[in-house]
Amino acid sequence: MAFNxxxxxxxxxxxxxxxxxxxxxxxxxxxxxxxxxxxxxxxIIGPSGSGKSTLLRCINHLEEPTGGKIFFEGxxxxxxKKNHKAFERHINQIRCRLGMVFQQFNLFPHxxxxxxxMEAPVHxxxxxxxxxxDRAIAxxxxxxxxxxxxxxxGMLSGGQQQRVAIARALAMEPKAMLFDEVTSxxxxxxxxxxxxxxxxLARDGMTMLVVTHEMGFAEKVGDRVIFMADGVVVxxxxxxxxxxxxxxxxxxxxxxEVLK
Amino acid sequence: xxxxxxxxxxxxxxxxxxxxxxxxxxxxxxxxxxxGLSAALCKLARNPFxxxxxxFYIWLIRSTPLLVQLFIIYFGFPxxxxxxxxxxxxxxxxxxxxxxxxxxxxxxxIISVPRGQTEAARSxxxxxxxxxxxxxxxxxxxxILPPLGNNxxxxxxxxxxxxxxxxxxxxxxxxxxIGSTYKPFEIYLMAxxxxxxxxxxxxxxxxYLERRTRKEAR
Numbered sequence: 001m002a003f004n005x006x007x008x009x010x011x012x013x014x015x016x017x018x019x020x021x022x023x024x025x026x027x028x029x030x031x032x033x034x035x036x037x038x039x040x041x042x043x044i045i046g047p048s049g050s051g052k053s054t055l056l057r058c059i060n061h062l063e064e065p066t067g068g069k070i071f072f073e074g075x076x077x078x079x080x081k082k083n084h085k086a087f088e089r090h091i092n093q094i095r096c097r098l099g100m101v102f103q104q105f106n107l108f109p110h111x112x113x114x115x116x117x118m119e120a121p122v123h124x125x126x127x128x129x130x131x132x133x134d135r136a137i138a139x140x141x142x143x144x145x146x147x148x149x150x151x152x153x154g155m156l157s158g159g160q161q162q163r164v165a166i167a168r169a170l171a172m173e174p175k176a177m178l179f180d181e182v183t184s185x186x187x188x189x190x191x192x193x194x195x196x197x198x199x200x201l202a203r204d205g206m207t208m209l210v211v212t213h214e215m216g217f218a219e220k221v222g223d224r225v226i227f228m229a230d231g232v233v234v235x236x237x238x239x240x241x242x243x244x245x246x247x248x249x250x251x252x253x254x255x256x257e258v259l260k
Numbered sequence: 261x262x263x264x265x266x267x268x269x270x271x272x273x274x275x276x277x278x279x280x281x282x283x284x285x286x287x288x289x290x291x292x293x294x295x296g297l298s299a300a301l302c303k304l305a306r307n308p309f310x311x312x313x314x315x316f317y318i319w320l321i322r323s324t325p326l327l328v329q330l331f332i333i334y335f336g337f338p339x340x341x342x343x344x345x346x347x348x349x350x351x352x353x354x355x356x357x358x359x360x361x362x363x364x365x366x367x368x369x370i371i372s373v374p375r376g377q378t379e380a381a382r383s384x385x386x387x388x389x390x391x392x393x394x395x396x397x398x399x400x401x402x403x404i405l406p407p408l409g410n411n412x413x414x415x416x417x418x419x420x421x422x423x424x425x426x427x428x429x430x431x432x433x434x435x436x437x438i439g440s441t442y443k444p445f446e447i448y449l450m451a452x453x454x455x456x457x458x459x460x461x462x463x464x465x466x467x468y469l470e471r472r473t474r475k476e477a478r
Contacts, residue, residue, distance in 0.1 A: 062379055088387065096385035106380035110398050120384035123394060165380075172384060 011074045013038045013176050013207045014059060020067030021054050021231075028054045030231040032068070036176070041208045043218040043239070046228035047254060052211040055228070056178045059209070060098050061091050072098060073175065096124060099169030103181040105161040107153035107168070113140065114149040117168045125172070132171070139167040143197050159190030163197055176207035183214060215258060219243050227251045266443045271450060277433035278454045284351055284429060285416045285458070291355035292415065296362025301392075303367055314363070321360035327421055329353050334425040350422035358415045362408060369404035370396055402473045409466035413459050420455075430454060 014036040021029040028051045036042050044052045057063040059070055061077060070077040072094055082090055108116050117136040121127045140146055143163040153161055162182055169177060179198065183191045195217050202208055202221050212218060218225050219239045227235040227242065227250070235242060235251045243259075246252045302314035321329070334349040344352060373396050381391035423432035434451040438444045 060383055062383065092385045092387060095383055100380075100383040102376060102380065102383075104376050106374075106376040108377065108380070108395055108399075110402075119394065120386065123390060124385045168384070 012036060012071070013040070013073060014209070015071040015074075016055075016059075016068070017070075018068035019055070019058060019065055019070060021051070021058055021063060022066045028231050029058070029065075032231075032233060034226070034233065034236075036207060036209060038175075038207055039205045041202045041206075041210065041221055041223045043222035043225045044209065044211045044228060045213070045215070045218060045225060045254075046234075050228040051231040052228050053180050056100075056180050056209060056211055059178060060095050060100055062100075092124075096120075096172055097175045098178065099172060099174035099176070100178040101162070101165050101169055101180065101182045103184050105153070105158070105165045105185075107161055107164055109153050111152075112149065113145065113151050113153065113156070113164050116153070116164055117171045120168070121171050136167070136171055139170050140164070142200070143167050144193065157190060158186045159193050162186065162194050166194075166197055166201075170201075176209070177201070179208065179210040179212070181211050181213070183212065213258065215243070215255075227254065229254070262449075263443055263446055266441055267446050267450060270437050270441065270447060273437060274430060274433060274447070274450050274454060277428065277430045278458070280428070281416075281419050281430040281455075282458060284347075284354065284419045284422065284427070285412075287351045288354035288358060288415060288419070289412055291351065292358035292362055292411075295355060295359025296366050299359060299363035300366035300370065303363065304370060317356075318360045318363050321357055322364075326353065326357050326418055327424065329357060330421060330425055346422070346425050346427040349425055350419075350427045354415060354418060354422070357418070358411055361411045361414075365407045365411060366400070366404055368407075369400035372403050373399045402470075405466065405470050405473060409463070409470075412466070413462055416458050416462060417455060 012035040014034070016032055016034040019029055019032040019034075020027070032051075032055060034042075044055065046052050054063055058065045059072075059077070065078050068078075075094065077091070077094055079087065079090060107113075108119065111119065114133070114136055117139060118129070118132050121132040121135070122129055137146070137149065140149055143166055145160060145163055145167070148156060148160060148164075153164065156164065166182075182198075183194050186194065191214070195214060198208070198210070198217070199221050210217075210222070222239045225237060225239045225242045226233050227246075227248070229250050235246060235248045237247075242251065243255065246255060299314040299317055302310040303318065305311050305314075330350065330353040333344065333353045334346060337344065337349070370392075377395055377399065378391055381395040382388075386394070419429060420431040423429060423435065426432075428436070430451055434447045438447050441447065
């Protein structure tokens, strides 16, 4: 939310320096520099293939950057000096504090909704099962799925599945959340419920990086919007500026196309 | 046409030999699962020191006949000072054999679980091992179970080959009884029926397991 950006603290939640990602000859990300402050909601927009998702996936190391540095709460994420085992431990600790929600939900189909939400806190953080259960039920209540705790993901609509996925990530009590086109696979009438959950989350002060095509959400909930194209950040501005008076030609063209 | 007296008289001998066949089958089944799962995971590993031996093992077993493999273990290994005896040789040969086929079955099942499942598990801070155990293998199991069951049914029938390395299981017992009775039709018919009982029971257990994993899924 806009007013949060006033409360800046010294250490950014996420800091990205000269980030590069290459797949063979294809340069997907080219010298990305970015800072995300605590409680800030950063919305990333841009045409497909611009590197938005790759950027998000580099932050929790689902993709391995080919250059540059990423810091999470001041800790270097892609620390190449560590050996394989030490790096595994290091990245898993970071992932515990950095939630992610995917376009395709990726719920575990062999577990009930409640088991999905409880899985990681119980088996990764080794937290007490009954405490986790209480928290999981509270989270499912928050995303409006109290009555679905015993259901399997296959029995739910896409929008319901995505809200479970958000609850599953929140059950780890993360410091920041990554949303990778979380409404793109949904039927239009199901998008609203998911966006409302994300809006509530932003209002509660969650640091969020949101890759989306929902311009209304970007304008309403984002503290800052960045426009990416061809692996670079073309424009970085508060939502009212970027939507009302974009400076770059490419931003104008893109917005003219999507807001048509 | 059939000599019923012979059949009634010799049936208990065959039944007793069936117990040995069952023991060999169950032991090779368990070992074959361990070999298969290990080889599948190794073949999927990035580390070439895990991948290459697993690939070699699967290739070696699948490109040679089981009978020759059994002969090498039972007749050949003693030359190297490894004398396992007929029972251990038989079980080891069968387990190594079914293990190689299991490995390919299990590997296929693991690969068929969508990549997003691993990514979701990893994004929640799970280690590779934990995500394999809690997320990937349970889902792969549903896909793996029917072809794995097929491998086990073949295994039960293949135990008849260990009769060639002096293990007195169902087939060799039948042969010996025929040596003294000269009633091959009756005796082999009974042996076949007993194999059919074993394989049919295995099928029933498997379809029960398949039903159970499917029910858990949704």
